[in-house]
Amino acid sequence: xxxxxxxxxxxxxxxxxxxxxxxxxxxxxxxxxxxxxxxxxxxxxxxxxxxxxxxxxxxxxxxxxxxxxxxxxxxxxxxxxxxxxxxxxxxxxxxxxxxxxxxxxxxxxxxxxxxxxxxxxxxxxxxxxxxxxxxxxxxxxxxxxxxxxxxxxxxxxxxxxxxxxxxxxxxxxxxxxxxxxxxxxxxxxxxxxxxxxxxxxxxxxxxxxxxxxxxxxxxxxxxxxxxxxxxxxxxxxxxxxxxxxxxxxxxxxxxxxxxxxxxxxxxxxxxxxxxxxxxxxxxxxxxxx
Amino acid sequence: xxxxxxxxxxxxxxxxxxxxxxxxxxxxxxxxxxxxxxxxxxxxxxxxxxxxxxxxxxxxxxxxxxxxxxxxxxxxxxxxxxxxxxxxxxxxxxxxxxxxxxxxxxxxxxxxxxxxxxxxxxxxxxxxxxxxxxxxxxxxxxxxxxxxxxxxxxxxxxxxxxxxxxxxxxxxxxxxxxxxxxxxxxxxxxxxxxxxxxxxxxxxxxxxxxxxxxxxxxxxxxxxxxxxxxxxxxxxxxxxxxxxxxxxxxxxxxxxxxxxxxxxxxxxxxxxxxxxxxxxxxxxxxxxxxxxxxx
Ligand code: SF4
Ligand code: SF4
Ligand code: SF4
Ligand code: SF4
Numbered sequence: 352x353x354x355x356x357x358x359x360x361x362x363x364x365x366x367x368x369x370x371x372x373x374x375x376x377x378x379x380x381x382x383x384x385x386x387x388x389x390x391x392x393x394x395x396x397x398x399x400x401x402x403x404x405x406x407x408x409x410x411x412x413x414x415x416x417x418x419x420x421x422x423x424x425x426x427x428x429x430x431x432x433x434x435x436x437x438x439x440x441x442x443x444x445x446x447x448x449x450x451x452x453x454x455x456x457x458x459x460x461x462x463x464x465x466x467x468x469x470x471x472x473x474x475x476x477x478x479x480x481x482x483x484x485x486x487x488x489x490x491x492x493x494x495x496x497x498x499x500x501x502x503x504x505x506x507x508x509x510x511x512x513x514x515x516x517x518x519x520x521x522x523x524x525x526x527x528x529x530x531x532x533x534x535x536x537x538x539x540x541x542x543x544x545x546x547x548x549x550x551x552x553x554x555x556x557x558x559x560x561x562x563x564x565x566x567x568x569x570x571x572x573x574x575x576x577x578x579x580x581x582x583x584x585x586x587x588x589x590x591x592x593x594x595x596x597x598x599x600x601x602x603x604x605x606x607x608x609x610x611x612x613x614x615x616x617x618x619x620x621x622x623x624x625x626x627x628x629x630x631x632x633x634x635x636x637x638x639x640x
Numbered sequence: 641x642x643x644x645x646x647x648x649x650x651x652x653x654x655x656x657x658x659x660x661x662x663x664x665x666x667x668x669x670x671x672x673x674x675x676x677x678x679x680x681x682x683x684x685x686x687x688x689x690x691x692x693x694x695x696x697x698x699x700x701x702x703x704x705x706x707x708x709x710x711x712x713x714x715x716x717x718x719x720x721x722x723x724x725x726x727x728x729x730x731x732x733x734x735x736x737x738x739x740x741x742x743x744x745x746x747x748x749x750x751x752x753x754x755x756x757x758x759x760x761x762x763x764x765x766x767x768x769x770x771x772x773x774x775x776x777x778x779x780x781x782x783x784x785x786x787x788x789x790x791x792x793x794x795x796x797x798x799x800x801x802x803x804x805x806x807x808x809x810x811x812x813x814x815x816x817x818x819x820x821x822x823x824x825x826x827x828x829x830x831x832x833x834x835x836x837x838x839x840x841x842x843x844x845x846x847x848x849x850x851x852x853x854x855x856x857x858x859x860x861x862x863x864x865x866x867x868x869x870x871x872x873x874x875x876x877x878x879x880x881x882x883x884x885x886x887x888x889x890x891x892x893x894x895x896x897x898x899x900x901x902x903x904x905x906x907x908x909x910x911x912x913x914x915x916x917x918x919x920x921x922x923x924x925x926x927x928x929x930x931x932x933x934x935x
Contacts, residue, residue, distance in 0.1 A: 363651065366843075390819030391649040391850065393843040431702065431743050431758075453722045453743035494853035497790060497822035500723055500741060524650050524818045525679025528787045531738035532723070547904045549682045556680070560784045563738060578904050609841050609872045 352639070354632065355537040355566075357522040357530060357557055363550065364573040364598075365543045367608060368628075369521035370397045371615040372541075375629035377484040380517055380636065384481075385510040387533040388523040389490040389502040395479060399611030402477040402489055408505045410452035410498075414469035415443055419462050426456035426466065447471060451498055474502045476509050483613070486513060499529045507533070517636065526556045531564065538639050539632075540568045542592070546578035551586060558590040568592040571628065574600040596628045641934065644831035646816035646824060646855070648847030650680070652839045653867040656899055657922065658815045659686040659908040664926035666773050669934065670809045673771070674800045675779040676793045676827040677817040678764060684771075684779045685906055692767035692779075698795060701763035701786045702742030704735045710755045717746035717756065737761075738785030764792050766799060776803055790822025797830065811934065820850050833933055834860045835890065839868040840875040849881065862887050863933070865925060868895040888932075891925035893918050 356372070358365035366388070373384040386394040395402050413426065413435070422441030434449035435456060452471075460466045474492040481487050490506030492499050510518045522533040534540060540561045544554040554570070561568035568590065572583055575597035587594050598604070601621050607614040615625040645661075647654045655677075662673055675683035684692075706717070706726075711733060718726040718733055725740045726733055735746070747756035764782040771777050778800045782789045800812055816827035828834060834855045838848040848864075855862050864882045869892035882889055896918035902909035910919040 390821045390824075391847045393649070393846060396842045396846060429744065429748065451722075451741065451743060453741070453745050454720075455743055455745050455748055458720075458745065458748045492820060494820055494850050495825075495857045497825050499819075499821045500787075504724055525782070525789070526784045527679050527782055527789050528739050528741065528785050529821075530679075531736075531785045535736065535739060547900070548906055549685060549903060552682065552685065553680045556784055560738070563784060574900075577900050605871060608843070609875070611842060 352516060352636065353518045353520060353537045354539045354541065355520040355522055355534040356541045356543060357534060358524065358543040358553070363543045363545055366393050366397055366521055367604065368541070368543050368571055368573065369519060370394050371613050371625040372629055372632065373485055373519050374483045374613045375615045375625050376517070376519070376632060379633050381515045382485045382517040382519055383488055383510050383513045383515040384485060385488045385506060385518050385520045387490055387503050387506055387520055389474065389492045389499045389506065390523060392489045392491050394487055394521055395489060396611055397608060398481050398483070398487060398613065400479050400481050400487065402479050404478045405475050407472055408474045408476060408502055409470040410473045410501050411454055412447060412450050412452060412469040412471045413445055413456050414467040416465055416467055417442065419465040421462055423461065425459045425461065429455045429459045431455065448497060452501065473498070476506045478509060478513070488513070499523070500532060503529050503532045526560045531560060534560070534564060534566065537566055539635060540566045541571055542568055543571045543573055544583060545574050546572055546580045546583050550578070551582055554583065555586055558586060558592055561592070562590055569595045571595060572597045574598070576600055595631055596624055598624055641810070641833070642812045642814065642831045643833045643835060643933070644814040644816050644828045645835045645837065646828065646851050647818070647837045648820060648851035649844065650818040652837055652844050653899065654837045655683050655686055655815055656903060656909060657837055657865060657867060657893070658813065659683060660910040660919070660922045661926050661929065662687070662775070662813060663773065663908045663910050664923060665930070666775050668930055669811050671775045671811050671813060672800050672804055672809050673775060673777040674796055674812060674814045675777065676796060676814050676823065678780040678782040678789045678792045678823060679817060681779045681781055683815045684769060684777055686903070686908060687771040687773065687777060688906060689769045689771055689777060692769045694768040696766045697762055698764050698766055698792055699760050699762050700791050701761050702758050703737050703740040703761050704742065704744065704746050705757050705759055706733055706735055707755050708732045710752050712752055714751060716749050716751065720745050720749045741787050766792065766796050768799070776807070789817070790826040793823050793826035820854050824851065824854060828854060828858055828860065831860055834862045835865060836862055837865045837867055838878055840866065840872040840878045845878050845881060852885065863890045864888070865890050866892040869893060871895045890928050891921055893921040
């Protein structure tokens with residue numbers, strides 16, 4: 352079973368919510384937290400742990416054996432990324448950063464052995480035990496690599512292989528196809544927003560994504576005192592989503608964020624809100640199992 | 641000159657600072673602003689744009705489609721799709737339009753000709769407006785679930801370049817997307833200077849370091865602005881990192897409730913609360929930029 356926490360735009364407090372929810376859920380159910388914000392993974396910093404158990408993620412890259420290649424150009428023609436350029440005589444050359452590793456070139460090449468198996472490191476995944484009773488799976492794209500999709504796919508598989516009852520996914524910002532990949536297979540989408548005009552603009556996009564993917568969606572309003580929650584309610588009604596928690600702006604949350612110690616572990620009103628949210632999630636899980 | 645403003649991750653105040661800098665720079669230079677955060681564009685909103693004067697649809701993304709009439713349900717496409725985007729739904733193999741990358745591997749491996757088609761779909765829109773401050777802005781919005789936000793950004797910048805020629809503008813200020821992926825690479829590509837924005841937290845340093853590595857690929861000079869400089873007293877790692885890398889610090893902006901308030905008013909903080917501490921700090925930074933970078 353999987354639940355995703357997403358937020359449309361960055362900086363809404365999505366990771367704070369995901370991390371605290373994971374800590375609060377860990378003593379009720381076997382869970383893994385998956386940080387699929389592969390371009391800027393931060394959950395380990397919020398949890399105050401060092402990434403461990405590194406595994407490389409490599410991607411296929413064609414290597415040409417020019418002694419066999421007949422210069423037919425078929426590989427270049429099928430490459431949707433235009434990663435293969437050909438010289439006048441048809442000799443193919445790869446522009447590595449454009450290659451997505453899809454293997455279309457290899458599939459169409461008529462000469463066995465003309466395209467060899469090359470590979471390129473595109474990032475790493477990690478499985479880190481946390482002191483809070485659950486493992487954190489992290490995907491991290493290498494700087495200079497353009498494509499986060501393979502990292503999202505591999506990190507997600509690594510999380511699934513842990514065989515926990517629940518995977519809590521923390522997605523990247525935005526609503527592009529790598530975010531949909533991270534959310535895919537979730538039974539519930541928790542959208543985090545601020546009640547400001549900018550927040551609402553981004554919330555609508557993530558609600559739209561939830562609707563397109565037919566996933567029931569909850570809304571957590573972060574920094575709820577910054578704006579008008581009524582406006583969030585209107586959007587919630589429009590998309591059939593439900594507001595399940597409101598978190599006020601809090602210095603204590605900022606401090607815990609900076610110190611790498613989840614706020615839910617301390618006593619105080621903020622911790623109670625996260626525990627309440629965890630209760631709701633636990634109830635939801637009972638219903639769907 | 642082309643300046644890209646980046647942070648590695650959202651939420652550190654990049655768009656607010658960008659909008660405020662634009663507010664000061666507009667009096668001295670002929671500018672164009674580009675909002676390259678195609679997945680969550682908001683610079684236009686912050687600059688008071690309510691209506692776009694021109695919109696261009698961007699058709700560039702491709703997604704596969706399987707014809708259930710001719711499909712023999714052999715499952716080869718499902719097995720070979722590099723992105724796991726083909727699922728068995730009620731006995732039919734179906735492409736998930738929201739995660740497909742359009743590589744056409746499914747089409748190449750399918751044994752039944754014509755069963756898989758690759759369709760061009762709209763990936764988003766690119767828009768142009770004149771801000772109430774007089775300078776033009778180009779912004780893009782990626783459609784939900786589409787790939788290739790990098791291509792959208794590249795196209796935005798192309799349009800901006802054409803406008804610069806036509807209107808005889810001097811500088812392009814690009815508000816980059818979060819992250820370090822294709823959008824950011826497209827935002828930084830071709831820029832003369834990168835201005836990085838970070839806050840003194842472990843998460844923000846980690847993000848800005850990563851985007852700085854991308855900047856180094858392009859061999860662009862980089863500068864740093866420290867936002868919410870006082871939220872974490874005693875934390876020196878951000879300054880130390882910048883000093884160690886030889887990245888000049890353009891200035892520090894204190895944490896100031898005027899910023900979220902101004903955002904709620906959809907105005908640059910320097911316009912909404914010109915005497916707020918954050919606004920004064922940004923004014924000083926704008927002066928440094930005019931003196932050092934745009935001189
Ligand atoms: S693997 Fe795919 S993207 Fe890479 S060169 Fe071959 S066809 Fe192009
Ligand atoms: S498809 Fe194979 S034989 Fe043809 S140009 Fe490409 S590598 Fe050479
Ligand atoms: S086009 Fe590529 S990503 Fe899309 S379904 Fe086919 S094989 Fe998968
Ligand atoms: S490869 Fe072609 S025939 Fe086989 S399941 Fe896929 S679409 Fe159907």
